[in-house]
Structure formats: structure tokens, C-alpha cells
Amino acid sequence: MRLVIARCTVDYDGRLQAHLPEAVRLLMVKADGCVAIHADGGAYKPLNWMNAPNRLVTDDDGWTVTSPKGETLRITIHEVLDDTAHDLGVDPGLRKDGVEAHLQELLARDVEVLGGGWKLVRREYPTDIGPVDLLCRDDDGAAVAVEVKRRGEIDGVEQLTRYLERLDRDGTLRPVRGVFAAQEIKPQARVLAESRGIACVTLDYDALRGIESDHLTLF
Amino acid sequence: MRLVIARCTVDYDGRLQAHLPEAVRLLMVKADGCVAIHADGGAYKPLNWMNAPNRLVTDDDGWTVTSPKGETLRITIHEVLDDTAHDLGVDPGLRKDGVEAHLQELLARDVEVLGGGWKLVRREYPTDIGPVDLLCRDDDGAAVAVEVKRRGEIDGVEQLTRYLERLDRDGTLRPVRGVFAAQEIKPQARVLAESRGIACVTLDYDALRGIESDHLTLF
DNA sequence: GTGTATATCTCGGGG
DNA sequence: CCCCGAGGTATACAC
CATH class of the missing domain: 3.40.1350.10 (Trna Endonuclease; Chain: A, domain 1)
Known part of the structure; x- marks a missing residue:
């Protein structure tokens, strides 16, 4: 899992269109390739995301994530404040049935x-x-x-x-x-x-x- | 936003009961107090979470999060691999088009x-x-x-x-x-x-x- | 507050 | 693959 804290702008074009103005956010990239962009509030739901499977291409200005379904997520990165990666391994999974x-x-x-x-x-x-x-x-x-x-x-x-x-x-x-x-x-x-x-x-x-x-x- | 990579076990008791066996996961604590526990896959939804408002108490063995609604989330932390915090500020918010x-x-x-x-x-x-x-x-x-x-x-x-x-x-x-x-x-x-x-x-x-x-x- | 409808719903099961 | 139903649904908005 890669965690990047960055000042960024974001544009999503897929099931709808969405735009995020420039601000500092968390970019989370999981091992399965999914990407989520989190603000510092608003429950667990990210502001923007792309589910796996998809393809992430980086360039000098940021990241472009494209899915086979024709969705695109463009993350323009203006400044990187932190960038870390950890290997979490496969999770044994949630035991969710109360009974x-x-x-x-x-x-x-x-x-x-x-x-x-x-x-x-x-x-x-x-x-x-x-x-x-x-x-x-x-x-x-x-x-x-x-x-x-x-x-x-x-x-x-x-x-x-x-x-x-x-x-x-x-x-x-x-x-x-x-x-x-x-x-x-x-x-x-x-x-x-x-x-x-x-x-x-x-x-x-x-x-x-x-x-x-x-x-x-x-x- | 505080990001902790830790080997942990988790127990949730609230609207249902849920248990996570020991594994390495991301613990995300946002400025509004909400807590989310992520594995390295599975889209944006965390394995377990607690929405704001809630109260987070730490002790030697981990964290206990309690909500006013009587839910409790117990995170037993066995090993901390990383622990960082960043001030992201208030997000200007998402603009959607096409809903x-x-x-x-x-x-x-x-x-x-x-x-x-x-x-x-x-x-x-x-x-x-x-x-x-x-x-x-x-x-x-x-x-x-x-x-x-x-x-x-x-x-x-x-x-x-x-x-x-x-x-x-x-x-x-x-x-x-x-x-x-x-x-x-x-x-x-x-x-x-x-x-x-x-x-x-x-x-x-x-x-x-x-x-x-x-x-x-x-x- | 309660109630209703929306969501890039997500997630899982069955055909 | 789609259809269907449940969710710790969350979230916004009207009454």
C-alpha cells in the first residue's frame, strides 16, 4: 500500500464527471491497484476513487488512472509532502456475521x-x-x-x-x-x-x- | 490525518459484531475523529470503521473507540510499523456534474x-x-x-x-x-x-x- | 428530528 | 455476465 500526501487537483470522468480543486489530500494506492483520494474528514468515503482493475500511469505532473470500463481519473500533483509504501500482505478477512x-x-x-x-x-x-x-x-x-x-x-x-x-x-x-x-x-x-x-x-x-x-x- | 501501519486485531461491537484476526493493516484517523481500518485491497471500503462523532482512548495495548450510540471498536495493536500525521486543512470539496x-x-x-x-x-x-x-x-x-x-x-x-x-x-x-x-x-x-x-x-x-x-x- | 430518495453507492449471492 | 437484495449502508434534503 502506497500512501502519498500531496497538494493536488483531481478530475474524474466516468459514470459522471467530478472535479476537485487544489488542496492537500491523501492518495491511497492499494496492492490490487485501486486508488482512493481522501480529505481529512467525511467518514470513510473518499472524495474520489477508482476501483480495481485499472492502470496507473505516472508522469511529471501527476497520475492518470484508467479502467477497462472507460473511466479515467486524472490526479495533477503540485507538491508531494510525503510518500511511503508498505507491504501489508493478504488480509485474513473480516468475520462479520454476528451469529x-x-x-x-x-x-x-x-x-x-x-x-x-x-x-x-x-x-x-x-x-x-x-x-x-x-x-x-x-x-x-x-x-x-x-x-x-x-x-x-x-x-x-x-x-x-x-x-x-x-x-x-x-x-x-x-x-x-x-x-x-x-x-x-x-x-x-x-x-x-x-x-x-x-x-x-x-x-x-x-x-x-x-x-x-x-x-x-x-x- | 494520522496514518498508522500496524499489526493488529480488531473487534467491533455495535449494530453487529465483527472480528478481524491479527494482520498488518492501515489505521486512518481523520481530523473529524472518524477511524477506518484498511487492508491492502478491496476498493475504498474499509474492513472496519467508526464514524464521527466518537471518542478515541489509547492505552498500552491499543485503541478503544466508542460512539454515543453505544458502538465500540477495539483495536489491539501488536506492533507499530509506521505512524505519521499530517494537517490537510479543510477540503474545498467535490464538484459533481451529471448526477x-x-x-x-x-x-x-x-x-x-x-x-x-x-x-x-x-x-x-x-x-x-x-x-x-x-x-x-x-x-x-x-x-x-x-x-x-x-x-x-x-x-x-x-x-x-x-x-x-x-x-x-x-x-x-x-x-x-x-x-x-x-x-x-x-x-x-x-x-x-x-x-x-x-x-x-x-x-x-x-x-x-x-x-x-x-x-x-x-x- | 423523522422520513424519503440518491449513490461513481459497495458487496455478495444466484442464475 | 447481469439481476437482485442487503448494508454497521452514508448523505442530502424536505417536512
């Missing part, structure tokens, strides 16, 4: 729901391709990776499979079993999971909440 | 584009469920309600239909015809409109501007 987030939290508190004597090692256990929802140890001390979903579909099984493949390279964990836990598991996902030796568990959200309530009442 | 308001304005000046002898009664003619874009009288003095859109889709036809139903209750206007005017009209919208006796007109923005220019040159 799913809560499911993971509830399950983390009561991993014994998955098996008697199980212990939680940690939530969001990191691997180099992203975090596993839960890493546990079963009653024999064997490692178990758990993927939690609200609706269990094939891509969730694929995701867990990739994590298992990574975790299995760690000698302190190997062998790592997998558990696919969801409120509802699609038949195709169940077939795929079980063909890979991944256990499927159907979660009862209300029952988990009930368990939570019981624990809370203990205190 | 629906402009189309409506152009058409209001030249309602004869819709039919010879037509007269504008008023723009934004009020009904009890919202304003009609244009109310006109045709060459026979009959009332015509015009809905202007940049892109004519089904919901625009529904909107005009609701207005027509209201206007038709007014004895001084009844019967009221409808015209759906847009730069581009989707086939489904056209079919629905015509099935309801609503005429469709495709607008040529450049031509309307040309007409405007001609008028201007007359002065």
Missing part, C-alpha cells in the same frame, strides 16, 4: 460440547495462511482444529482442510484432527468432510447460549 | 424535450409520500408527472406509480399521466412502465447540455 462470531465465542468457552475432557489451546490459532477458529486438545492430549460456521458448506471444508495441512507440519501438534462445526451442515459438505476424515458437529445455538447462561448463573 | 439532480435541472429548463408545448408546473412537486421530480402540463393542459433517473430500473417505475396513484386523487390534476425519463432504461423497467401506461423517454445528457448551451448563447 458466527458469537458461535465461536460460545464454543470456545465450552469446548467440552465437542468432546468430554477437551481443552481449548487458543482461539484464532495462527497459521501462515490464516487463523484457525479453535485449536483444542482432546482428552488424550491430541490436537484438534475446529472450523466454526453458521452454515456449513463445501468451501468451509476446503478451508479447514488447508489449515489441517499446515498444522500437520508442526511436530508439536502432529497429528491434527479436524472438526467441522456448524448450525447446519449441507449434505455435500458433510460427504466431503467425512471422506477426508473430518468430523461434523451440528451446533445448537440456543443450547450453547443456555450453557453460557448456566455458567453465568454460577458466578 | 440525477443535474439531469432534473436540465430537463426542468427544457420540458419541451418531452413534448411540444409542455409547461413546467414545478420541480419536486410534493405529495404526502414524497416529491415528484417534475410536474408538467402538456399542450392540452393535462397533468403529467415525470420521474427522472440516471439509470431507469424497476424501483423507479414503482416510485412513479406510487406518485401517480396519489396525484390522481387530486381533482385539479386528474387524470395524471406518467413519464419515466432516464439516460438508460433497463428492458424490465420499460416493460413494467409500458404495461402501466407510463411512457418511457431516453435522455441524452450531452444533448440536454447542448440545449442549455444554446440557450445560454442566446443571452
Whole structure:
């Protein structure tokens, strides 16, 4: 991600036409090529932008961004006040479903729901391709990776499979079993999971909440 | 504007709950207090954000942002890779050309584009469920309600239909015809409109501007 | 303030 | 690819 603070004027011609008079602004260029021009206010929406894919050409006076759809964004740069770049890597992504987030939290508190004597090692256990929802140890001390979903579909099984493949390279964990836990598991996902030796568990959200309530009442 | 590149995890609790696992991201704090968390891709929308007004409190482990509406954004900062701040000043603002308001304005000046002898009664003619874009009288003095859109889709036809139903209750206007005017009209919208006796007109923005220019040159 | 309509809406799912 | 629907929609404007 490249961040440039510059005094600039901007002209956009595409779905409409827009013009920004000369002022100091932030120019943000992301790794996927998208460009956004931010003022120092006005919520998160930029004044002007171009979504990926597009082509950025620089010259002595500024930048020209063109998209395959025929949009053009011309940024005339009068003065550069700062210019930095950072490699952020691929983001593991947002977990946005309130129910799913809560499911993971509830399950983390009561991993014994998955098996008697199980212990939680940690939530969001990191691997180099992203975090596993839960890493546990079963009653024999064997490692178990758990993927939690609200609706269990094939891509969730694929995701867990990739994590298992990574975790299995760690000698302190190997062998790592997998558990696919969801409120509802699609038949195709169940077939795929079980063909890979991944256990499927159907979660009862209300029952988990009930368990939570019981624990809370203990205190 | 403060720009921080940091390895962080994020939890939002408000209108929903959301969680971001640990990764390197851009934290943007604008002068009005709003906070946005960007990954290195995915258009201009941040992964997570908090609009102004809000309160930002920092501690040893990160930031806590709270809004008056009871939302909280917790940013746990594991490592700071960069931290800069710039005073951008107040932006002179964006000038747009070609949005629906402009189309409506152009058409209001030249309602004869819709039919010879037509007269504008008023723009934004009020009904009890919202304003009609244009109310006109045709060459026979009959009332015509015009809905202007940049892109004519089904919901625009529904909107005009609701207005027509209201206007038709007014004895001084009844019967009221409808015209759906847009730069581009989707086939489904056209079919629905015509099935309801609503005429469709495709607008040529450049031509309307040309007409405007001609008028201007007359002065 | 509440309500309505717009947006370079964005973003994701399904056909 | 388009169509359709939801969004932590945000934003402007009228009542």
C-alpha cells in the first residue's frame, strides 16, 4: 500500500464527471491497484476513487488512472509532502456475521460440547495462511482444529482442510484432527468432510447460549 | 490525518459484531475523529470503521473507540510499523456534474424535450409520500408527472406509480399521466412502465447540455 | 428530528 | 455476465 500526501487537483470522468480543486489530500494506492483520494474528514468515503482493475500511469505532473470500463481519473500533483509504501500482505478477512462470531465465542468457552475432557489451546490459532477458529486438545492430549460456521458448506471444508495441512507440519501438534462445526451442515459438505476424515458437529445455538447462561448463573 | 501501519486485531461491537484476526493493516484517523481500518485491497471500503462523532482512548495495548450510540471498536495493536500525521486543512470539496439532480435541472429548463408545448408546473412537486421530480402540463393542459433517473430500473417505475396513484386523487390534476425519463432504461423497467401506461423517454445528457448551451448563447 | 430518495453507492449471492 | 437484495449502508434534503 502506497500512501502519498500531496497538494493536488483531481478530475474524474466516468459514470459522471467530478472535479476537485487544489488542496492537500491523501492518495491511497492499494496492492490490487485501486486508488482512493481522501480529505481529512467525511467518514470513510473518499472524495474520489477508482476501483480495481485499472492502470496507473505516472508522469511529471501527476497520475492518470484508467479502467477497462472507460473511466479515467486524472490526479495533477503540485507538491508531494510525503510518500511511503508498505507491504501489508493478504488480509485474513473480516468475520462479520454476528451469529458466527458469537458461535465461536460460545464454543470456545465450552469446548467440552465437542468432546468430554477437551481443552481449548487458543482461539484464532495462527497459521501462515490464516487463523484457525479453535485449536483444542482432546482428552488424550491430541490436537484438534475446529472450523466454526453458521452454515456449513463445501468451501468451509476446503478451508479447514488447508489449515489441517499446515498444522500437520508442526511436530508439536502432529497429528491434527479436524472438526467441522456448524448450525447446519449441507449434505455435500458433510460427504466431503467425512471422506477426508473430518468430523461434523451440528451446533445448537440456543443450547450453547443456555450453557453460557448456566455458567453465568454460577458466578 | 494520522496514518498508522500496524499489526493488529480488531473487534467491533455495535449494530453487529465483527472480528478481524491479527494482520498488518492501515489505521486512518481523520481530523473529524472518524477511524477506518484498511487492508491492502478491496476498493475504498474499509474492513472496519467508526464514524464521527466518537471518542478515541489509547492505552498500552491499543485503541478503544466508542460512539454515543453505544458502538465500540477495539483495536489491539501488536506492533507499530509506521505512524505519521499530517494537517490537510479543510477540503474545498467535490464538484459533481451529471448526477440525477443535474439531469432534473436540465430537463426542468427544457420540458419541451418531452413534448411540444409542455409547461413546467414545478420541480419536486410534493405529495404526502414524497416529491415528484417534475410536474408538467402538456399542450392540452393535462397533468403529467415525470420521474427522472440516471439509470431507469424497476424501483423507479414503482416510485412513479406510487406518485401517480396519489396525484390522481387530486381533482385539479386528474387524470395524471406518467413519464419515466432516464439516460438508460433497463428492458424490465420499460416493460413494467409500458404495461402501466407510463411512457418511457431516453435522455441524452450531452444533448440536454447542448440545449442549455444554446440557450445560454442566446443571452 | 423523522422520513424519503440518491449513490461513481459497495458487496455478495444466484442464475 | 447481469439481476437482485442487503448494508454497521452514508448523505442530502424536505417536512
